[in-house]
Amino acid sequence: MSPSETKITTSKERVRPISGFPEWLPEYRLVELQWIDSFRKIFESYGFTSIEPRSIEPVEVLLKQGDTDKEIYSIGRLLNNNSDENEPSYALHYDMTVPMARYVAANINQLNFPFKRYQMQKAWRGERPQDGRFREFLQCDIDVVDTRPIPLHFDAEIPIIMHEAIESIGAGPLTTKVNNRKILEGFYSGLSISDTSNTIRIIDKLDKIGTDGVATMLSKDLKLTPPIIDMVLNFAEIKGAGHSVIDQIRDLNVKSSLLEEGINELEFVIQQLEKYKAGTFLVDMSIARGLAYYTGTVYESRFTEYPNFPTICGGGRYDNLVGDFVNKKLPGIGISIGLTRIFAKLMREGKIQANRKTPTDILVVHTQGAPYDLIKDTANILRARGFNVEQYHEDRKLKAQLKYAGEKMIPWIWFPPADRNGIHEVKNSVTRVQAISDPKTWLPG
RNA sequence: GCGGGUGUAGCUCAGGUGGUUAGAGCGCCAGAUUGUGAUUCUGGAAGCCGUGGGUUCAAGUCCCAUCACUCGCCCCA
Numbered sequence: 001m002s003p004s005e006t007k008i009t010t011s012k013e014r015v016r017p018i019s020g021f022p023e024w025l026p027e028y029r030l031v032e033l034q035w036i037d038s039f040r041k042i043f044e045s046y047g048f049t050s051i052e053p054r055s056i057e058p059v060e061v062l063l064k065q066g067d068t069d070k071e072i073y074s075i076g077r078l079l080n081n082n083s084d085e086n087e088p089s090y091a092l093h094y095d096m097t098v099p100m101a102r103y104v105a106a107n108i109n110q111l112n113f114p115f116k117r118y119q120m121q122k123a124w125r126g127e128r129p130q131d132g133r134f135r136e137f138l139q140c141d142i143d144v145v146d147t148r149p150i151p152l153h154f155d156a157e158i159p160i161i162m163h164e165a166i167e168s169i170g171a172g173p174l175t176t177k178v179n180n181r182k183i184l185e186g187f188y189s190g191l192s193i194s195d196t197s198n199t200i201r202i203i204d205k206l207d208k209i210g211t212d213g214v215a216t217m218l219s220k221d222l223k224l225t226p227p228i229i230d231m232v233l234n235f236a237e238i239k240g241a242g243h244s245v246i247d248q249i250r251d252l253n254v255k256s257s258l259l260e261e262g263i264n265e266l267e268f269v270i271q272q273l274e275k276y277k278a279g280t281f282l283v284d285m286s287i288a289r290g291l292a293y294y295t296g297t298v299y300e301s302r303f304t305e306y307p308n309f310p311t312i313c314g315g316g317r318y319d320n321l322v323g324d325f326v327n328k329k330l331p332g333i334g335i336s337i338g339l340t341r342i343f344a345k346l347m348r349e350g351k352i353q354a355n356r357k358t359p360t361d362i363l364v365v366h367t368q369g370a371p372y373d374l375i376k377d378t379a380n381i382l383r384a385r386g387f388n389v390e391q392y393h394e395d396r397k398l399k400a401q402l403k404y405a406g407e408k409m410i411p412w413i414w415f416p417p418a419d420r421n422g423i424h425e426v427k428n429s430v431t432r433v434q435a436i437s438d439p440k441t442w443l444p445g
Numbered sequence: 446g447c448g449g450g451u452g453u454a455g456c457u458c459a460g461g462u463g464g465u466u467a468g469a470g471c472g473c474c475a476g477a478u479u480g481u482g483a484u485u486c487u488g489g490a491a492g493c494c495g496u497g498g499g500u501u502c503a504a505g506u507c508c509c510a511u512c513a514c515u516c517g518c519c520c521c522a
Contacts, residue, residue, distance in 0.1 A: 016495095019514060071446095071520080095522080127520060128446085139522055208518095290521065311522065338522025368480055402482040413481085427481080434481080 020128075020135030022344060027354035027409075032138075032343055036120055038168045039140050039337075043118040046161050048142050051117050053103045056090040061102050061325075071126030092124040096141040096336060097293075097321065104145050105325030114146040120339070131348075132310045132341050140165070141315075143334030145322055150331050152265060155297040155317060156272030162301070162313055162335050163280065171342050176301040176313070177239075177284040178273065180266040181294050183249065184285070186259025187235055191228055198222060200288040203236050207286065239284040242274060243267070249285070262296070269297055295319040299335060309345060313337045355409065360390040361444070362412040362426075363405045365398065369418045378416045378424065381439040389414075405429060412444060 017023065024032060040050070062072055074091040093099045096119045104115060120140045129135055142161060144154050159176055166174055181200075188196040202217045209217075211233055218224045218232060231252070238248050246267050249259075266283065273281040289298045296317035303309055315335030322330035346352050364379045366372075375391060383389045390410070392401045405413050406429065415425040415434075426442060427434035 016513075123522080125521075128518090130516065133521075137522065141522095310520095314522065336522060341522050365481090396480090397478090398480040399478080399482065401480090404482095406482050415481090429482085432482080 020133075022134055022136070022340065024347075025354075025357075027357045028343075028347065028352065030356050030359065031352055031354060032339075035169045035339060035343065036138075036140075039120065039165050039339075040118075042161065042165045042168055043140075043142055046116075046142075046157070048116045048118040051100075051103065051119060052121060053099050053119070055092055055122070057093055057099050057102065059089045059091045062091055062093060062098060073124045073126055094125045095123050096121060096139055097143070097318075097334065100141070100143055100334075101145075101322040101332070102325050104322050104330065108326055108328075113148070114144050114150065116142075116144050118142045132345055134340055134344070137338065137340035138343075139336050140339050141334055141336040143332055145330055145332040147328065147330055150317075150333055152268050153272070154333050155265070155269045156276075158315070158333060158335050159273065159281070159299050159301075159313075160276050162299075162315075162337060163277070165337065166301075166313070166342070169342075171303075171346060173304040174280065174301045174312070175304045175307075176281050176299055177287045178266070178270060178281055179284055179287040179298050180262040180269075180296055181288070181298055181316070182258050182262025182296055183266060184262075184288060186256040186262050187249075187252075187254055188232070190254035190256035190259055191231055193222070193224065193228065193232075195222055197292065199224075199232065201290070203232065203286060204288040204290060206236055236286045239282060239286065241279060241282055242270065245283040246270075265296060289314060289316055293318040293321050297333065303345070306345070310341065311338075312342050312345075357408045358390070358410065359388045360408065360410045361387045362389045362414050363401070363408075363410045364389060364391045364414040364416060365401045365405075366392045366395045367416050367418055368395065368398075370416050371419070374420060375416050378414065378439050382414065382442075385440075414439070 043050075056075060059072070059074065072091045072094050074089055076089075100117065100119065104111060118141060120138065122136055123139045124136050126135060127133060142158060144150060144158070159178070163174065163176070166172055184200050184203075185196045188199050193199055199218070199222060202214055202221065205217075206214055214236075215229050215233060218229045219226075224232070231254075235249070235252060238245060246263060249263060270281065270283055287298060287300050289300065294316040296319070298316035299314060300311050301313035302311055313335055315333075317331070317333040319331045320329055321332055322328075343352070362379075362382055364375055364382070366375055379389045379391045392404065402413065409429075411429050413427040413429060415427065417423055423436050424439055424442075425434055426437045
């Protein structure tokens with residue numbers, strides 16, 4: 001520990017929130033769990049299976065994709081902190097994709113291909129938190145990895161699954177922009193630009209710094225000539241739905257086999273997507289995705305209502321991510337959904353209805369004078385019938401017990417009789433109607 | 446990492462130009478109410494005024510530093 005490190009001393013400091021590490025109250029966690037269940041159901045309905053790889057990876061694995069400036073959290077033990085150099089250094093993963101590739105490589109002989117998996121796990125990034133950006137967040141990924149070439153149909157199916165997932169939690173509408181890296185690289189190399197990856201990186205900033213900013217960077221950083229810059233910019237402006245976009249690219253009359261390949265792929269993908277839902281998927285030549293490993297189709301989705309809010313889904317095709325870990329060429333394609341990002345945004349906008357503070361369906365109150373076993377048996381009968389049942393263990397005045405039920409928004413209150421031969425009553429918390437009932441046969445309604 | 450904003454009770458905030466023992470509303474707890482949630486009334490608990498230093502007879506208030514939260518840049522889910 002360095003001497004400059006400050007210590008947390010007051011009790012206030014010990015309990016207060018840490019920026020970028022969100023914590024929800026139970027009523028919101030309940031909603032988040034519903035989202036997770038819903039995602040799981042949809043992913044599984046398309047035949048994706050779950051894995052949960054470890055949260056840490058060797059630092060070298062995480063840095064594999066080239067971006068060494070990634071804000072990753074390294075881990076170490078408090079004791080033994082001046083550890084020997086033999087110990088490898090580990091860090092918390094900052095996404096699911098690279099660790100998934102490592103997992104596939106590690107288990108390649110036991111997995112069946114095409115391997116279709118989903119993962120819903122926390123990821124950690126050290127970037128400065130702000131609206132929609134966290135240091136600890138839940139990410140939901142679906143990916144397909146194969147030992148053979150992956151058919152293009154997956155390029156269309158995967159964003160459709162993602163849209164279904166988002167729709168299932170009522171978080172829409174979304175706008176998804178689609179592009180293909182081969183078009184970008186093919187187009188640029190057709191213009192004899194050598195540094196295609198940096199060109200892509202700069203073009204990706206179009207919506208942030210505008211055409212002038214991009215033109216300046218292309219000129220200064222990459223020494224591109226004005227006519228080439230014009231071509232690049234005009235090209236990046238191309239966007240829209242359907243085939244007119246494809247035609248516009250062809251009309252620019254730049255020739256390269258890679259470009260042609262990319263256009264054909266994109267044409268197929270967008271055709272399929274349009275069949276699913278016209279207008280939701282837009283082709284956009286300014287979409288590149290920052291991550292270096294993408295090689296084909298790329299996607300990026302935002303809330304239609306909040307275009308300036310960061311991307312909530314992103315993904316694409318990578319030809320050789322797993323191949324970095326094993327001596328085989330394994331192509332993959334996938335997408336990830338920023339669940340925490342979506343959740344926090346909707347919460348902030350007041351669009352998340354928390355209508356329960358607990359999963360409890362029924363509170364069995366402690367009727368005055370009733371034998372404890374009778375109350376417990378009543379709760380158990382109801383529980384065995386599939387209800388979530390909570391018992392009020394203390395013989396307090398009813399006012400306090402009912403207040404508790406009200407605060408926790410428990411929908412039903414059960415009143416056991418004072419003795420075994422008495423009659424049960426159940427009360428609806430909302431309507432406040434109370435009626436005679438039997439725990440063996442009662443049905444809510 | 447770089448800039449802007451903000452730190453007083455659980456929450457929202459008052460506390461002109463420094464001046465006794467730091468306030469309100471809401472919330473919380475208890476009672477009125479010997480057993481069915483509200484309202485009302487009564488009482489109560491709760492604060493190193495973010496932290497450290499400085500100026501002063503005197504600092505919640507002025508100065509410096511620092512930390513935290515927050516908004517933007519970078520980057521991304």
